[in-house]
Amino acid sequence: MKRCKEYQLANPDKRKKWKERYKLIAKQKKHNNYTQNRNKILNDSKLYHKKHREQRMEYTRKWRIENKKYVKMYEKTRRTKRMQQKKEIMDRVGILSIVTVQKVYEDNIKKYGQLTCVLCYKHILFGEDSLEHLTPLSRGGTNDYKNLAIAHLRCNCSKKNKTLEEWCKYNA
Ligand SMILES: [Zn+2]
DSSP states (O other): HHHHHHHHHHHHHHHHHHHHHHHHHHHHHHHHHHHHHHHHHHHHHHHHHHHHHHHHHHHHHHHHTTTHHHHHHHHHHHHHHHHHHHHHHHHHHOOOOOHHHHHHHHHHHHHSOOOBOOOOBBBTTOOEEEEESSGGGGGTTTGGGEEEEEEEEEHHHHTOOHHHHHHHHHHH
């Protein structure tokens, strides 16, 4: 025991190197274990959370009361982040002007003779119309004239966030 300690003191570099190497190996092992048993680990974690749901909620509640400072800080950063995201989307998407909407309606009637759905090509009755984004805003689309069309409200709803191409494939 004594000799061992003496050896360590005499060779600090060696000890350091060995420690670093061991850390790396342990990290690699952990990573391998995770990739190999990913599903099981995730499932176990899910089960654990489900089983101890109330305990965990109680713990979180307590923690929030005891660490109001952190909670406030966290909420502030989250709020600013969300505002930033919103602003980014607004900047990208652009403002939807009434003139553009009017033009879309007029061009639709000019093209088909009457108000027609671009998704099912059937006539749209009054009150069934809706403004359709060919490429959804959530998928990088904009409020630009080229990205707008008229569709039945029900067709628009069934299209959801698919692009026109995906929707055609989905219905084929
Ligand atoms: Zn339709």
